[in-house]
Amino acid sequence: MALDQAANPDTAIVAPEPATDLDTVVILDFGSQYSQLITRRVREAGVYCEMLPCDVPAERALALRPRGVILSGGPNSVYEPGAPQLPAWVIESGVPILGICYGMQLLAHALGGRVAASQHREYGPAQITVTAPEGERGIFTGLPDALDVWMSHGDRIEALPPDFAPIAVSANSPHAAMADAGRHRYGIQFHPEVAHTPRGKDLLRAFLYEVCDCAASWTPRNFIESALDQIREQVGATGRVLCGLSGGVDSSVAAALIHRAIGDRLTPVFVNNGLLREGEAETVQEVFGRNFGMPLVYADASGQFLEELAGIFDPEQKRRRIGETFVRVFEAHAAGAGPFEFLAQGTLYPDVIESATPKDSRVAHKIKTHHNVGGLPEDMTFKLIEPLRFLFKDEVRAVGRELGLPAEIVERQPFPGPGLAVRLLGAVTAEDLATLRRADAIVRHEIESAGLGGAIWQFFAVLLPVRTVGVMGDLRTYGQVCAIRAVTSEDAMTADWARIPYDVLGRMSNRIVNEVEGINRIVYDITSKPPGTIEWE
Numbered sequence: 001m002a003l004d005q006a007a008n009p010d011t012a013i014v015a016p017e018p019a020t021d022l023d024t025v026v027i028l029d030f031g032s033q034y035s036q037l038i039t040r041r042v043r044e045a046g047v048y049c050e051m052l053p054c055d056v057p058a059e060r061a062l063a064l065r066p067r068g069v070i071l072s073g074g075p076n077s078v079y080e081p082g083a084p085q086l087p088a089w090v091i092e093s094g095v096p097i098l099g100i101c102y103g104m105q106l107l108a109h110a111l112g113g114r115v116a117a118s119q120h121r122e123y124g125p126a127q128i129t130v131t132a133p134e135g136e137r138g139i140f141t142g143l144p145d146a147l148d149v150w151m152s153h154g155d156r157i158e159a160l161p162p163d164f165a166p167i168a169v170s171a172n173s174p175h176a177a178m179a180d181a182g183r184h185r186y187g188i189q190f191h192p193e194v195a196h197t198p199r200g201k202d203l204l205r206a207f208l209y210e211v212c213d214c215a216a217s218w219t220p221r222n223f224i225e226s227a228l229d230q231i232r233e234q235v236g237a238t239g240r241v242l243c244g245l246s247g248g249v250d251s252s253v254a255a256a257l258i259h260r261a262i263g264d265r266l267t268p269v270f271v272n273n274g275l276l277r278e279g280e281a282e283t284v285q286e287v288f289g290r291n292f293g294m295p296l297v298y299a300d301a302s303g304q305f306l307e308e309l310a311g312i313f314d315p316e317q318k319r320r321r322i323g324e325t326f327v328r329v330f331e332a333h334a335a336g337a338g339p340f341e342f343l344a345q346g347t348l349y350p351d352v353i354e355s356a357t358p359k360d361s362r363v364a365h366k367i368k369t370h371h372n373v374g375g376l377p378e379d380m381t382f383k384l385i386e387p388l389r390f391l392f393k394d395e396v397r398a399v400g401r402e403l404g405l406p407a408e409i410v411e412r413q414p415f416p417g418p419g420l421a422v423r424l425l426g427a428v429t430a431e432d433l434a435t436l437r438r439a440d441a442i443v444r445h446e447i448e449s450a451g452l453g454g455a456i457w458q459f460f461a462v463l464l465p466v467r468t469v470g471v472m473g474d475l476r477t478y479g480q481v482c483a484i485r486a487v488t489s490e491d492a493m494t495a496d497w498a499r500i501p502y503d504v505l506g507r508m509s510n511r512i513v514n515e516v517e518g519i520n521r522i523v524y525d526i527t528s529k530p531p532g533t534i535e536w537e
């Protein structure tokens with residue numbers, strides 16, 4: 001598998017390649033808001049897949065030896081100038097294809113059919129009738145004739161390409177689904193990946209198992225086996241690895257995996273960057289000591305981080321400085337206790353997708369630079385090992401469980417690498433950090449005490465760089481604003497604000513204004529993701 005860029009083009013990213021021995025499907029992203037959901041659904045069905053931008057070089061996609069290709073939806077019209085087109089390699093490779101919405105229209109357009117704007121834009125729930133004959137059901141194998149589906153399209157297929165036949169109809173379209181069953185090419189106008197298509201998962205399974213003939217080989221155990229082999233191969237018989245351990249799920253699972261592969265040639269380092277929550281440095285060391293059979297190096301670099309962040313307002317610049325300072329701290333350790341050729345990190349697939357730059361893709365937009373993906377200095381000399389680079393969070397948790405890590409590690413709430421710096425808007429100062437830490441401890445304590453912790457993906461306080469007028473004990477105050485953020489989510493790619501009971505919100509608000517000097521106003525963030533992100537920076 002071709003692995004993509006590190007910040008330094010000479011720095012090879014070393015990651016397991018689960019695809020080398022597991023059946024793999026490629027999802028080509030044409031810009032749909034649902035592309036990542038397709039990726040998740042395929043993985044949930046037990047098949048390894050990777051989402052690649054639609055203009056990915058053919059060699060990179062083919063290096064995965066895909067057993068099938070899924071073409072996502074997208075916001076364009078296939079007949080408009082400049083709209084992304086079907087890459088030639090998809091047809092030339094002869095692999096089974098499933099085109100979803102725009103993906104179906106692309107197939108039709110590329111293979112000689114006709115696509116045009118529809119008189120009736122279909123958006124929302126619809127019913128389709130499957131017309132494929134028994135024995136040739138393909139993607140509808142095992143499904144009933146009448147199906148509730150979710151549509152979202154303005155164009156429609158007016159004429160099917162040669163060799164294609166309609167296999168499902170809807171009230172508005174004689175071509176709700178089409179197939180060239182002999183060549184294993186399918187198109188569907190609706191979205192099987194969304195929850196509003198209740199049997200969508202079964203349709204994707206039928207494509208994976210009946211049409212692509214994939215095995216359900218994407219399991220935590222298989223991932224671990226192939227990851228161990230590859231870590232050993234990449235690190236070699238004598239290589240040594242430094243692993244940045246934050247105490248979070250990702251770096252803990254990465255460390256456990258690498259430790260299993262190479263034993264004490266792994267050195268985990270916990271860096272106190274001064275951007276941690278109340279009590280965190282102590283908790284991480286205590287939990288690590290109880291659960292890992294290896295020593296943890298503790299590096300207090302809080303002064304160095306604060307110096308680097310002094311006067312920096314821009315969120316992207318903050319992230320880059322933090323990423324760079326982490327590497328400098330690791331380099332300093334390596335200089336003293338090295339040599340270490342490799343640096344391991346718990347980077348996840350969503351970090352990789354969200355840090356994708358326009359250089360990688362015309363369709364993926366950069367949201368924010370996750371410090372451990374795009375924020376690394378150009379002159380870094382370590383080779384990176386990122387064994388979780390292709391996993392979603394829930395998959396990392398499953399791998400952690402399979403490795404025997406306890407719930408107190410595997411179920412931990414995510415905490416960003418740049419820590420409180422992305423929750424303290426504007427320039428970071430020691431004083432504001434102390435204020436935020438106290439407010440955050442109250443938020444965490446009240447939510448846990450109310451028994452809500454397990455149901456909420458992340459909950460924390462944010463300190464805003466604005467002041468508002470208030471009154472306390474008959475006196476005017478002019479204090480800071482604290483926002484409370486609490487979201488539910490499955491994988492951090494999308495999120496909703498948590499419906500916390502008013503009395504819990506009230507208690508948090510009361511306690512913060514009373515106990516945290518300098519804060520005189522509390523707001524609750526009721527933005528979902530999208531359009532917001534979970535963190536404020």
Ligand code: XMP
Nearest residue numbers: 369370371414415416417418492533534535
């Ligand atoms: P956003 O704010 O992008 O966050 O919706 C998605 C998830 O990622 C976490 N996050 C980070 N984790 N380094 C990390 O290790 C980062 O730079 C970073 N930024 C955000 C965030 O807490 C949420 O779980």
